[in-house]
Amino acid sequence: MASKIPTTMTAIEITQPGGPLVLKPGKRGVPEAGPNELLVQVHAAGVNRPDVLQRQGHYPPPPGASDIPGLEIAGDVVAVGSAVTRFRPGDRVTALVAGGGYAQYCTVHETTALPIPAGYGFIEAAALPETFFTVWHNVFERGGLKSGETFLVHGGTSGIGTTAIQLASAFGAYVITTAGSDDKCEACLKLGADRAVNYRTHDFVDAVKEATGGKGVNLTLDMVGGDYTERNYDAAAVDGRIVQIAHLNGAKATVDVSKIMIKRLTHTGSTLRARPVEFKAGIARELELKVWPLLVQRRVAPVIDMVYPFHEAWRAHERMEEGKHVGKIVLDVS
């Protein structure tokens, strides 16, 4: 097996911070698997908003991570480190990585790799890790969403949003979401949202109050921040929780903190990429146990917006920045 592995590979490099065209194919050495790592021949890589932020120079890779963008991959295991116990060369895996996904080969800690769900190809499999790990942790572990609760997710057609709608709905929550057009709202309803609010034409706080009989939502997953921060407090139920995962409208907000006190709100948040591998491994175990069976049954599935050839990663970033996508954008690395 090892003799088939080349010494160099093509990877998409960020040649300098800037627009999509700074993404260019370059030659790199094939990375070597450490003791607990797999070397994966990548067949597909997911594209995520954090990759765009990294390309723009706003989101540097954490210490020790590759400077090549790409946080999720799917492919064939071609070599394993000396301490690897679960996977073998020839296994098909999907994996969360801290960087290096836009490449023909990528190393992965074995505990953040998962077997590709039965019936899934590499393109769909590569669209799973980043949003499923993020949503599982922030909505179910950190946010504590329970069956029968009401859940609001902003950006319903984003990679994160399409995953959050499906998982929250599958686990018995009443799901309200926001999106920037009527077509996008329609797509959210098809994915299982109970209510979709076009935030350009309707006030989401009013819509939430109407949908919940004036009570407000138990949990909000927010990627917007800025002026949404206080409005999320207004849309929350008593003892409501708000989980912040990004701030597309700005990191700073002026809020009336008495609203937190009066409703006994909890406002928390997290970032996934810089967390230790042991933490990510814990999420991987939970996903395999509780979510992989739903994927196999197709009760939830990744929503694929567009697939681009690997060498045209710049087009994938252009598509994401246009903001017209519904679901995931994926690179075909075959």
Ligand SMILES: NC(=O)c1ccc[n+]([C@@H]2O[C@H](COP(=O)([O-])OP(=O)(O)OC[C@H]3O[C@@H](n4cnc5c(N)ncnc54)[C@H](OP(=O)(O)O)[C@@H]3O)[C@@H](O)[C@H]2O)c1
């Ligand atoms: N904290 C973490 O661990 C973590 C992990 C992964 C991703 N993230 C973050 O999560 C966000 C989503 O990531 P992604 O890869 O899924 O990106 P994406 O598909 O590009 O999603 C961005 C979404 O934001 C929506 N949006 C922008 N302004 C909005 C507003 N005012 N109200 C409602 N929606 C608004 C856009 O929808 P419209 O066109 O409808 O406006 C779009 O669907 C990104 O900011 C990313 O950095 C965080």
